[in-house]
Amino acid sequence: MSQVLLEDIARLPKPFQDFWERVSHCIPVNRRFCDPLYTLAYGIDASFYRLIPKIVLKARTPEEITKILRASQEYKVPVTFRTAGTSLSGQAVTDSVLVVLQGAWRGHSILDEGEKIVLEPGIVGAEANRFLTQYARKIGPDPASIDHAMIGGMAANNASGMCCGTADNSYKTVAEMKIIFGDGTMLDTGNLKSCSDFLNSKAEWVSKISEIRDEIMSDPQLVELIHRKYKIKNTTGYSLNAFVDFTDPIEIIKHLMIGSEGTLGFISEITYNTVIEHAHKASALIIYADMEQACLAVQKLDRETVSAAELMDRISLKTMEDKPGMPEYLKALSPTATALLIEVRGADHEFLEQKIKQVADLLKEIPTVFPISFTAVKAEYENLWNIRKGIFPAVGAIRELGTGVIIEDVAFPKENLAEATLALREILDKYAYPDAIIYGHALDGNLHFVFTQDFGHSEDLPRYEGLMRDVSDLVVSRFGGSLKAEHGTGRNMAPFVEQEWGKKAYILMKRLKAAFDPENLLNPGVIINDDPHSYLENLKNMPQAHKIIDTCTNCGFCQNICTSKNLTLTPRQRIVIQREIQELKRTGQEPERLSRLEKDFDYPGNKTCAVDGLCATTCPLGINTGDYVKFLRSQSVTPTTRWVAESLANHMGGVTSVMRLGLGVVNGAHGLLGTKLMESLTQGARKISGNAIPLWNPWMPKGGKVPFLKEHKAKTLHTNGSSSPLKVVYFPSCISRSMGTAKNDRDQRALSEAMLSVLTKAGCEVISLPKMNGLCCGMPWESKGFFETADRKSKELEEALFAASGEGSYPVLCDTSPCLYRMKRVMHSLKLYEPVEFIYDFLLDRLAFTQSKETIALHVTCSSIKMNLKEKFYTVAHACAEEVIMPEDVHCCGFAGDRGFTFPELNRSALAALKETLPDNCRAGYSNSRTCEIGLSLHSGISYQSIVYLVDKCTKSI
Known part of the structure; x- marks a missing residue:
């Protein structure tokens, strides 16, 4: 929700005010921002530059882009495009207008049996490869950020990667x-009429x-330079090879757009020729005595033999040696040891073995x-690659707080790799960067060097400047390499383009830019920048805010999985805002701006954060921004709210009873009034209350039931003749005790009835708890920041479960996954299970499964994902149904406890893609959290219930 005020618009320079007025006719208010909070939030990307846009627009269609660009031309307002914002060289930041594509531009289609794929720019690279899985093909680019970077940025930067090469x-x-x-002007290079019209209208x-092109081709020295520079990876400047590789103007323009970083135009769709994805792979981590020996080994390899050869110096290995799963021998390596991670691929096992033998023969003379030793075991070679993938994040984790992580990206001719790498190390030591690490795609002569820098200290700037000057001389003058191999020129290397290419080529690049963009309105300052010091300006400071989030490097890897990413803010943006707030508090500067940021943060940063913690699963540093938001909520606790929370906790039995009664009344009203009238009345009441009244929906459940066992002592319900029945303590969560089934749910039994039925058939001896109705895991209080109350309730429950389970001897089963997840985090004396894990671990061989022919949908809750239960979830579901649909693009459902009622837009946004991903023959869905199931049912149109119902339906006693 935008907090744009008239005063925000009034503060804009006049051309921007006019531009704002013009685009307001095509971009709705919820997708345009010029307020302090959202412009700051979107102003930061993964690079070490900070430029705050005056206006941020979320564009959704080519028509909107066209109108934005025409307004840009009319009012001479520069425009910059951004997809995921994972780029590292400053090409996606601006102090003008930022056009954001993330959250849209998701169209794709497969052509020619997977040999081609059509992609819009908002598709994540890994998603594109997922679309191609059934064809055993993939897109060519494979950057390390492929799970997070989007196609638009990958094409605009000509990203490559570990196996991609040139x-x-x-x-x-x-x-x-x-x-x-x-x-x-629009051009579709695959449409003959579009091409003809373009050639005629833009003659x-x-x-x-x-x-x-004619000038280039008439200069043999320049042609030779271009050929030589593109034998290795090179993304410095524009793709001049387009002029020597093609004669057709359309082909030249098409290829010039690759690597143009949004400075020549906007790529609204790209069709890739795909490449083969070999099914058989093997990897080896080879340790050499020093860097020189490792580089000499690389020089004996080529892409005909190996798919990748990744170099890692001793310092980079040291950052990873204490991580889980790393080989123990890493800790014992000498200070000069260097690793080479090699991968070979093949169509079958025999071909793979041939490749392994070839590698061994090529490298046998280098000690x-x-x-x-190669391994073709997937889990083993993936663990080796985790070393390589974890290096950059590991540096971020161990750096001094307040410093930023800088990653540079150069390439040398492979025959010079050993000498160049040693020379690079000497320069890093010369400028006092002893902890800088060197690693990279050595097979392509492509090295990354990573170091930390505090740009808050002005005395460090000359050191960085000297480093960059010497590195530029080393790469260009001494070895004829590339200053940017795959990360794009950006702002970072724009002042050095002429040094790398020479005056004539640089003048041609400037003429090229002027031909496409005569007013210099498309991402100015990027690639072409005549200010020799621009790479030293607008550097980003990394102030501390809180220990939970201080290690954040702004990489943006958290964004795709975030529940609120298309509604309000992402984890990266929440951290950006909080860092700014804490810095303003420390310095005492701009009190009015501070007050505004704190006020405006509440809805997008706090209230619409699901605090599900999934961001930690994709964050390289494991940062859980949800935990930080919980901390912020705890800071706003007052004596009054604490008293209310304590009162509710002390009368938990009464609270759940009132909930059951209230839900029963509402359910009765639904049956009496009908869905349409009920919706109308409740929506009206919510509107009149200023959204204070929770929003009713047709899948609101009736009141739940408290399961009743005559004795809380162990009681054998059914043993199937077994002399040693499995004893289990069953604890129905307060949610399942309070909330029953919805009117249109397929199975109208209480969850506890279905659970007890499954346990009975499996021959389990069920142990219940005394005074169950007053017990709770504490999660409702934790999510709202009442940590002491939450811990007290958890301790109370743990004591009861410890006693009932024979002092922790028997497993404890809780029927709601989020509750169980909290229990696992805070209770260490018990063997704790949620339904899926318990069924998988204990009941698969105690029950007779009959696989139904139906197609079912499965939603793995965020808590189950964090407990690594996804595979177990699928196994249990597939034992019950022939076809199981698990939508890849649906993560946390966004119901977030009670927020699905109080902030239903969060749930709606999180599940916007759900319905379209389910096939027409899918009539039922299953999960393991009652509140999640309400939201899933609402936004899919089918009944979602606990997977326990499915297991009960498809099993019999053995």
Whole structure:
């Protein structure tokens, strides 16, 4: 929800006010921002630059982009495009207008049996590969950020990666493209009429492109330079190879767009030629005595033999040696040891073995610390690759707080790799960066070097400047390499483009930019920048805010999984805002701005955060922004709210009884009034109350039931003739005790009835708890920041369960996954299980399963994901149903306890893609959290219930 005020608009410079007025006719109010909070939140990306846009727009269609660009031309207002914001060189930040694509542009289609794929720019790279899985193919680019980076950014930066090299990058694999240029002109390179119309209407422009090509081709030295520079990875400047590789103006323009970083136009769609994804892989982590030996080994390898060869120096290995699952021998390596991680791929096992033998033969003359050993076991080679993938995040985790992590990206001719790498180490030591690490895609001569820097200290700036000057001289003058190999030129290397390419080539690049963008309105300052010091300006400070979030590097890897990403803020943005707030508090500066940020943060930053913690599962540093938001909530606790929380906790039995009564009354009213009238009345009441009244929906349940066992002592319900029945303590959560089934649920029994039925058939001896109705795990209080109350309730429950379970001897089963997750985190004396894990671990061989022919949907709750139960969830569901649908793009449902009632827009946004991902023949869904199931049912149109119902339906006693 935008908090734009008239005063925010009035503060804009006049051209921006006019621009704002114009785009307000095509971009709705909830997708345009010029207020302090949202412009700051979107202003930060993964780079070490900070520029705060004056206006942020979320564009959703090509038509909107066209109107934005035409308004940009009319009012001379610069525009920058951004997809995921994971780029590292400053190409996606601006102090003008930022156009954000994330959350839309998700169209795709498969062509020619997977040999081509059509993608809109908002698709994540890993998603594109997932679409191609059934064809055993993938897109060519494979950056380390492929699980988070989006296609638009990958194409605009010509991203490559570990196995991509120069053969399979976007430049080499682009087939067709749809482009919107700065003046609003559209070109579809795959449409003959569009191409013809473009050539006729833009004849003067096309002529300028042809003139540049003729000049290049008439200069043999320049042609030779271009050929030489693109034998290795190179993303410095524009793709001049387009002029020597093609004669057709359309092909030249198409390939110039690759790596243009939004400075020549907007890529609204790209068609890739895909590459083969080999099914068989093997990897080896080879340790050499020093960097020189490792580099010499690389020089004996090529892409015909290996798919990847990743170099890692001793310092980089040291950052990973204490991580879980790492080989023990890493800790014992010498100070100079260097690793080479090699991967080979093949169509079958025999071919793979041939490749392994070839590698061994090629490297046999270079001594290693340990014998070379390949593994084709997936879990083992994935663990080896986790070393490589974890290096950059590990640096972020161990850096001094307040410093930023800088990653540079250069390439050398492979024959110079050993000498160049040693020289690079000398420069890093010269400028007092002893902890800097060197690693990278050595097979391509592509090295990354990573170091930390505090740009808050002005005395450190000359040191950084000196480093960059010496590195530039080393790469360009001494070895003829690339200053940017795969991360894009951005702002970071724009002042050095002329040094790398020479004056003539640089002048041609400037003419190229002027031909596409004569007013310099498309991402100005990126790639072409005549200010020699621009790379030293607008550097980002990393102030501390709280120990939970201080290690954040702004990488943005948390964003795709965030529940509120398309509604309000992402974890990265919440951290950005909180860092700013805490810095303003420390310095005492801008009190009015501080007050505004604190006020405006409440809804997007606090109230619409699901605090599900899934962000920690994709964050390289494991940062749980949800925990931080809980901390913020705890800071707003007052004596009055604490008293209310304590009173509710002390009268838990009465609270659940009132809930059951209230839900029963509401359910009765629903039956009497009907759905339409009930919706109308409750929506009206909520509106009149200013949204204070929770929103009713048709899947609101009736009151639940408290299961009743005559004795709380062990009682055998059914043993199936077994002499040693499985004893289990069953604790129905307060949610399942309070909330029953909805009117349209398929099974109208209480969850406890279904659970006891399953346990009975499995021959379990069920133990119940005395005074069950007053017990709770504490989760409702924890999520709202009442930590002491939550812990007290947890302790109370743990004591009761400890006694009932024979002092922790018997397993404890709780029927609600989020509750069980909290119990596991705070109770350490018990063997705790939620339904899926208990059924998988104990009951699969105690029950006779009959697989139903129906298609079912499965939702793995965020708590189950964090407990690593996804595979067990699928196994149990598939034992019951032939076809199980698990929508990949649906993560946390956003119901978040009671927020599905109080902030239903969060649940609606989180599940916006659910219904369209379910096939028409899917009539039932299953999960393991009652509140989640309400939201899932509402936004899918089918009944979601606990997976316990499914298991009960599809099993019999053995």
